[in-house]
Every structure is written in structure tokens, then in C-alpha cells.
Amino acid sequence: xxxxxxxxxxxxxxxxxxxxxxxxxxxxxxxxxxxxxxxxxxxxxxxxxxxxxxxxxxxxxxxxxxxxxxxxxxxxxxxxxxxxxxxxxxxxxxxxxxxxxxxxxxxxxxxxxxxxxxxxxxxxxxxxxxxxxxxxxxxxxxxxxx
Amino acid sequence: xxxxxxxxxxxxxxxxxxxxxxxxxxxxxxxxxxxxxxxxxxxxxxxxxxxxxxxxxxxxxxxxxxxxxxxxxxxxxxxxxxxxxxxxxxxxxxxxxxxxxxxxxxxxxxxxxxxxxxxxxx
Numbered sequence: 001x002x003x004x005x006x007x008x009x010x011x012x013x014x015x016x017x018x019x020x021x022x023x024x025x026x027x028x029x030x031x032x033x034x035x036x037x038x039x040x041x042x043x044x045x046x047x048x049x050x051x052x053x054x055x056x057x058x059x060x061x062x063x064x065x066x067x068x069x070x071x072x073x074x075x076x077x078x079x080x081x082x083x084x085x086x087x088x089x090x091x092x093x094x095x096x097x098x099x100x101x102x103x104x105x106x107x108x109x110x111x112x113x114x115x116x117x118x119x120x121x122x123x124x125x126x127x128x129x130x131x132x133x134x135x136x137x138x139x140x141x142x143x144x145x146x
Numbered sequence: 147x148x149x150x151x152x153x154x155x156x157x158x159x160x161x162x163x164x165x166x167x168x169x170x171x172x173x174x175x176x177x178x179x180x181x182x183x184x185x186x187x188x189x190x191x192x193x194x195x196x197x198x199x200x201x202x203x204x205x206x207x208x209x210x211x212x213x214x215x216x217x218x219x220x221x222x223x224x225x226x227x228x229x230x231x232x233x234x235x236x237x238x239x240x241x242x243x244x245x246x247x248x249x250x251x252x253x254x255x256x257x258x259x260x261x262x263x264x265x266x267x268x
Contacts, residue, residue, distance in 0.1 A: 086250040099225075100250035101233040128223050128233060 024076030024142035032143060039081050044107035048089065048126070049077035049138050054115045055122035060091040062113065062126075069145065072113040072124045076144035089126040097125035110134020163228035164191040165253035168211040177207025178215075180265040188243050189258040193228035197246065204268065205236065213254050214239035216247045226255045238263065 039045045048062055053074040061068045062078065065087055070078035072091055084105045090098040091113060101109055110133070111126045129137075186199040203221040210216060214237040218224075226234045226246050234246035234255065242260035247253075 088250070097230055099231045099233075100248070102249050125231075127231065128225055130223055 024073040024144045026076070026142040026144050029077060029138045029141055029143065036079075039106065042105050043081045043083050044103035044105060044109065045079055045081050046087065046089070046101075046103065046109045046111060047077055047079045047134060047138055048111045048113065049134070049141050050074055050113040050124070051137055051141065052113075052115045055117075055124070058093065058115075058122045058124060060093045060124050063090045063092065064088070071144065073144050075141055077138045077141040078143070078145040091124040091126065093123045093125075095123055097123065099126040099128055101128055108134075110138070112137065163193040163226055163232075163255050165248065165251060165255055166213075168213065168247060168252060168254040170209050170211055170216065170247065170249070170252065172209040173207060177209075179204060179206050179268040180217075181205070181268060183264040183266055186243065186261060186263065188246070188261050190226055190228075190245070190255050191258055193226075195227035197224060197226055197234065199224070199236070199243075205265075208235070211237065211247055211254055213237055213256070214244050241265075 046064065050072045056074050059071045059073050062070050062072055064080050064082065069080050082103055084103050086100065087103055088098050088100050089111050090096055099111060103109060108131060110129045110131060112129050113124050114127050116123050116125065182199055182201055182203050182205065185201045187196045188199065189196050200222050203219045205217040205219045208216055208218050217236045217238060224234045224236065226232045226248060232248045232251060234248055236243055237245050237247050237254065242262050243257060244260045245254055245256040248255060
């Protein structure tokens with residue numbers, strides 16, 4: 001019984017260390033927002049972030065219109081400026097689930113990468129969120145862009 | 147339990163909301179506006195997800211498709227969700243929501259059944 005308890009503690013501790021080491025560690029949004037470049041005229045900005053550490057080992061690439069812009073790292077965010085118009089966000093997990101959205105000039109759109117369980121592995125998929133929710137969420141997240 | 151896990155794992159691949167091609171015609175000038183007087187849930191053919199429209203949101207007419215008048219709002223995010231998620235605009239015929247126009251795809255996602263809207267004209 002004692003050995004089982006110690007083994008459980010060791011496994012939990014290892015998982016905690018792994019989860020923490022899997023989180024983003026770049027500059028926080030609140031520290032870099034004042035120095036971020038302005039969105040070019042005629043374009044809008046898309047913020048993509050992940051808060052959940054659930055399934056931290058799964059960190060698929062995030063794609064905007066098929067182009068990789070970063071990875072879905074827990075506690076991390078990226079942003080991209082794109083021309084006004086239609087755009088598609090996706091993550092390359094075992095199942096591809098896309099989000100299609102419109103972008104107006106000067107727009108700010110916020111996309112949260114959510115986690116759900118699949119049969120073999122977790123899925124990470126994009127969800128369009130309200131601007132107020134997105135703004136509040138990314139304040140303490142870390143930049144993980146290129 | 148295994149069956150449940152299996153179904154959950156496959157859910158992303160089997161929920162395809164019905165989409166019909168739609169030709170969008172923007173309106174010229176200021177369209178009609180109205181405010182939704184109560185919360186509303188709209189179900190769509192081919193998916194179990196519902197789209198929630200919030201009480202108090204203000205809607206602006208932006209155009210027409212064959213199925214009805216197309217309205218947008220700045221007060222909430224509107225999406226139609228199946229295997230994929232699509233940003234959407236509400237389509238009204240008479241005083242009922244009959245579905246959503248998906249501007250990126252240029253298609254119409256029909257509601258399972260029309261949902262009567264209680265609104266105040268602005």
C-alpha cells in the first residue's frame with residue numbers, strides 16, 4: 001500500500017512538471033502590447049490563443065489559410081495581420097476542424113484553441129470568441145509566434 | 147463506455163450541417179434594424195449543435211438571399227457549428243429565423259424548423 005501511494009505521488013509530480021514545462025514561456029501580451037506593430041491599412045488582426053493545459057502534450061500547428069503561424073501551446077498566443085476578407089483557421093490534429101470567419105479592415109478577431117477528447121488522442125480546434133472575452137484572456141498569455 | 151468513447155472520437159467527422167448554395171445581394175442604403183426581445187436557440191439540419199441568439203442584441207439588415215433577409219449584429223458572435231465552425235449571419239423570412247447565411251462559404255444553412263422572433267423595430 002505504501003509503495004502504491006509513493007508511486008502515485010511520483011506519477012502525479014512527473015505529470016505536473018511535464019504540464020508546466022509544456023506551457024508557453026515567451027513575453028506576456030501585457031508586456032509587449034505597447035510595442036506591437038500597428039495593423040497595416042486595409043488589414044485586420046487575428047489573435048489565436050490557448051489557455052487550457054489539458055492535453056498539454058498535444059501542441060499541433062495552427063494554420064491560417066493553410067499557412068502555419070505557430071503552435072497551440074498552452075498559455076500561449078500568436079497574432080497575424082491579414083487582408084480584409086474571408087479566412088480559415090485550423091489545427092493539424094488527427095481530425096481537422098476548421099473555423100471560417102470574415103475580417104474587416106481594422107478588425108480584431110479572437111480565436112481560442114479548445115481541447116476535446118478523441119478516440120486515440122485529444123483534438124485541438126479553433127473557436128471564435130467575443131472580443132471582450134478574447135482581450136481579457138490574452139492579457140497574461142505568452143507570445144509564441146515566429 | 148467504449149462505444150461512447152468511439153462515438154465521441156468520431157463526432158467531428160459525422161456532423162455536417164446542411165448547406166445550400168445562396169446568392170447574396172447586398173442592400174443599398176440603410177436597412178431595417180431591430181432588437182431581439184428574448185433569448186433564442188436555433189437548431190440546424192445535419193448537426194446537433196444549436197446557435198444561441200442573445201436577448202437585447204441589435205440586428206442590422208445587410209442584404210437578401212432567396213430564403214430571406216440577411217441580418218448581422220455587432221453585439222455577439224454568431225456561428226453555425228457542425229464538424230466545422232462557420233461565422234454566420236441570421237436569415238429572417240417574415241418574423242421567423244429560417245436559417246443562417248454563411249458569408250465565407252456563400253451558402254445557406256437551413257434551420258430544422260423556423261423559429262419565431264419577438265423583436266422591437268428600431
